Amino acid sequence: MATDSCEDAIAELQKLLSEKCGLETVAAAKIKQITAELEKTGSEPFDAVERIKTGFGRFKTEKYEKNPTLYDELAKGQSPKFMVFACSDSRVCPSHILDFQPGEAFMVRNIANMVPPYDQTKYSGVGAAIEYAVLHLKVENIVVIGHSCCGGIKGLMSIPDDGTTASDFIEQWVQICLPAKSKVKTEYTDLTFAEQCTNCEKEAVNVSLGNLLTYPFVREAVVKKTLALKGAHYDFVNGSFELWSFEVNLSPPLPA
Amino acid sequence: MQHNMDMATSSSDVAIEGLRPLLSDKEGLDEIAAAKIEKLTAELQEQEQEQDHECDPVERIKDGFIHFKIHHFDKYPDYYKQLAEGQHPKFLVFACSDSRVSPSHVLNFKPGEAFMCRNIANLVPAFNQLRYSGVGAVIEYAVKHLEVENILVIGHSRCGGIEALMSLPADGTTSNDFIDDWVKIALPAKAKVESEWSDATFEQQCEYLGRESVNLSLVNLLSYPYVQAALANKALKLMGGYYDFVNGTFGLWKADFDIKPPIII
Numbered sequence: 383m384a385t386d387s388c389e390d391a392i393a394e395l396q397k398l399l400s401e402k403c404g405l406e407t408v409a410a411a412k413i414k415q416i417t418a419e420l421e422k423t424g425s426e427p428f429d430a431v432e433r434i435k436t437g438f439g440r441f442k443t444e445k446y447e448k449n450p451t452l453y454d455e456l457a458k459g460q461s462p463k464f465m466v467f468a469c470s471d472s473r474v475c476p477s478h479i480l481d482f483q484p485g486e487a488f489m490v491r492n493i494a495n496m497v498p499p500y501d502q503t504k505y506s507g508v509g510a511a512i513e514y515a516v517l518h519l520k521v522e523n524i525v526v527i528g529h530s531c532c533g534g535i536k537g538l539m540s541i542p543d544d545g546t547t548a549s550d551f552i553e554q555w556v557q558i559c560l561p562a563k564s565k566v567k568t569e570y571t572d573l574t575f576a577e578q579c580t581n582c583e584k585e586a587v588n589v590s591l592g593n594l595l596t597y598p599f600v601r602e603a604v605v606k607k608t609l610a611l612k613g614a615h616y617d618f619v620n621g622s623f624e625l626w627s628f629e630v631n632l633s634p635p636l637p638a
Numbered sequence: 639m640q641h642n643m644d645m646a647t648s649s650s651d652v653a654i655e656g657l658r659p660l661l662s663d664k665e666g667l668d669e670i671a672a673a674k675i676e677k678l679t680a681e682l683q684e685q686e687q688e689q690d691h692e693c694d695p696v697e698r699i700k701d702g703f704i705h706f707k708i709h710h711f712d713k714y715p716d717y718y719k720q721l722a723e724g725q726h727p728k729f730l731v732f733a734c735s736d737s738r739v740s741p742s743h744v745l746n747f748k749p750g751e752a753f754m755c756r757n758i759a760n761l762v763p764a765f766n767q768l769r770y771s772g773v774g775a776v777i778e779y780a781v782k783h784l785e786v787e788n789i790l791v792i793g794h795s796r797c798g799g800i801e802a803l804m805s806l807p808a809d810g811t812t813s814n815d816f817i818d819d820w821v822k823i824a825l826p827a828k829a830k831v832e833s834e835w836s837d838a839t840f841e842q843q844c845e846y847l848g849r850e851s852v853n854l855s856l857v858n859l860l861s862y863p864y865v866q867a868a869l870a871n872k873a874l875k876l877m878g879g880y881y882d883f884v885n886g887t888f889g890l891w892k893a894d895f896d897i898k899p900p901i902i903i
Contacts, residue, residue, distance in 0.1 A: 428728060430788045430875060431890065437745035438888040445743065446886050457796070457884045462737035463695065470776050472727035472753045477742035478710065480702035488737045491756040493775040502816060507772050509816030510758045511735050514798065517814075523695045531722065533779065550767060551774030610695065619722045621711050623703040625696065 445484075452485070462488045465515040467526040467590065469495040474529045479616055479623070488515045494534025495527055497590035498558045500597050509597070516599045516609065524600070525625075526590045527614040528583040535583045538563050539575070558593075559586035584624075587613040591628040604630050710749075718749075727753045730780040732791040732855065734760040739794045744881050744888070753780045759799025760792060762855035763823045765862050774862070781864040781874065789865070791855045792879040793848040800848045803828055804840065823858075824851040849889075852878040856893045869895060 399405055446453055464487040466476050476482050476489060490511045497512075498505040515521045528535075537549075538556040541563075547553035562585035566578050573581065591611050594600045603609035611628040661667055711718050729752040731741050741747050741754065755776040762777075763770040780786045793800075803821040806828075812818035827850035835846050856876050859865045868874035880889040 430728065434745055434890055437747065440746045441744050442886060453883065456738050460737045470754050472725045472751060473721050473749045475742045475754065477740040478749050479706050480699055481705040482702060484738045484740065484743055486737055489735050489740065489756045491754045492772050493779055502819065503769060506816050506820045507757050510820035513814055513816045514758055549778060551771050551778045554767065555771045555775035618718065621707060625699055
């Protein structure tokens with residue numbers, strides 16, 4: 383099954399063949415030759431080094447060299463408007479699903495796109511990323527994107543009620559969003575496990591958004607309205623995307 | 639046509655003033671001119687909408703997803719249907735959170751190819767269930783459950799995290815809540831750079847540190863038992879990478895760690 387870049391190339395070739403007559407026979411012969419060559423390479427083990435070399439080569443010719451002004455500017459510095467939390471899942475990279483171009487989005491990717499609460503001992507990694515994005519890069523939006531069929535959320539939902547865990551890290555990590563699991567288990571008792579997981583994927587995003595406010599620099603920027611918080615859910619089964627706002631309003635002190 | 643005698647302040651006003659005499663001098667141009675101006679207005683409206691979309695984060699996200707849906711998701715339904723059933727990435731990639739270095743662009747990874755962990759300065763700390771559960775969870779899931787065949791750690795030029803590390807005072811005092819403590823993971827790499835390249839400029843030292851911290855991260859990977867086991871079974875390969883976006887180059891190197899069986903003395 384061809385990936386999209388291969389399908390694009392095939393479409394271009396077919397377009398050329400339909401426009402210019404007389405190329406059919408030559409093209410057919412060459413395509414058979416390519417097929418034979420690929421069959422040979424197909425039976426060889428996957429070559430990771432080649433894959434990386436080819437990948438960078440395509441980026442260089444199709445993007446880097448075609449946009450020298452953009453890449454010159456980017457080399458000097460970045461000023462992304464977005465900070466994005468997305469799952470490490472190979473299917474949900476925001477560069478694909480939201481078409482973010484180089485320079486647009488500062489990204490954190492971890493299991494189940496979680497934002498833990500402020501904790502300098504346990505969660506310095508996420509804290510460092512948020513601190514850098516908000517205080518140094520001054521991003522204007524933080525978006526936390528959950529997704530369908532998330533293994534991390536499924537893991538969270540599968541932890542037995544007595545809390546016993548069998549993993550070194552995964553279950554500890556995903557329990558950051560235990561409040562989401564509790565909510566789903568209480569409010570959606572009639573749903574199937576899979577449906578509960580979908581709800582948990584979205585509720586976990588809300589837990590993460592709430593956790594963002596435990597970082598004083600986030601809270602300050604949100605109150606000053608220089609930073610907006612958003613939640614999202616990418617459903618790759620149905621091909622849909624939900625986006626919602628997380629609004630925080632603190633009134634001035636009320637008279638006693 | 640009425641001549642506007644007020645002061646023209648903008649360049650478009652000046653241009654319109656240049657058009658008016660032509661229309662009054664030559665007959666029959668009115669309709670053609672009107673059509674062209676209407677077309678221009680429509681084009682500008684579209685451009686303004688595009689700019690608005692760029693400025694409005696909600697519109698930017700909507701546009702982005704629609705673009706993905708039309709050009710990828712709906713265009714290749716078989717591919718995305720199979721992905722929805724399960725992922726089998728061959729790579730676990732560590733990359734910096736920097737907006738300029740997404741491996742989906744730089745290495746042209748397509749959906750399904752690479753499980754990704756992105757953090758400040760693409761660091762892999764050593765096994766620590768208290769302090770570094772985030773990275774631990776990624777490695778545990780990718781190696782033990784997804785059984786990725788390759789781990790690639792990619793550093794990059796002009797990394798803010800690396801610069802912060804290089805700038806840390808020798809007495810170890812920190813000046814922020816998290817960043818300094820996080821980048822201290824790579825202190826051993828900094829020590830190496832300071833001893834081997836003590837005469838280099840700060841910028842040069844940062845470039846060396848970017849690469850040495852990748853090597854340190856590769857070594858830290860060994861502290862995870864599942865990584866060790868997969869390496870011993872020859873089911874896993876480790877690689878380091880360095881994306882230099884100033885010069886447009888990508889360096890790639892393999893890391894071979896081998897613990898041979900003991901000899902009985």
